[in-house]
Amino acid sequence: MLIDIRVMDTAWRLVLRNQVTESVLAAMAKGRGQTLPSPNWRTTFRTIDEGSGDRVAAYCRISNLLASGVFSPTWQRFAKR
Numbered sequence: 662m663l664i665d666i667r668v669m670d671t672a673w674r675l676v677l678r679n680q681v682t683e684s685v686l687a688a689m690a691k692g693r694g695q696t697l698p699s700p701n702w703r704t705t706f707r708t709i710d711e712g713s714g715d716r717v718a719a720y721c722r723i724s725n726l727l728a729s730g731v732f733s734p735t736w737q738r739f740a741k742r
Contacts, residue, residue: 662702664689670708678706 666685673681686698 662699664702664704666704666706667709668706670710673706673708682706 664685666682668681682704686702686704689702690696690698
């Protein structure tokens with residue numbers, strides 16, 4: 662499975678990219694009833710410009726993701742700054 666993570670363009674430090682990727686993988690595993698992500702899953706992490714007209718896939722805003730509970734409370738406080 663390939664999970665294509667697309668985020669709004671900003672200064673995404675490597676540590677934040679890793680945290681987002683790990684959170685998405687954990688959420689996918691949980692949603693599939695697994696304790697850990699499969700080693701066969703692959704991810705990409707791309708930034709897109711808001712309103713870029715990227716029609717390949719739908720995307721959502723970080724505020725939608727924060728409200729979903731995908732991120733830890735610590736990360737949510739950081740992201741809201």
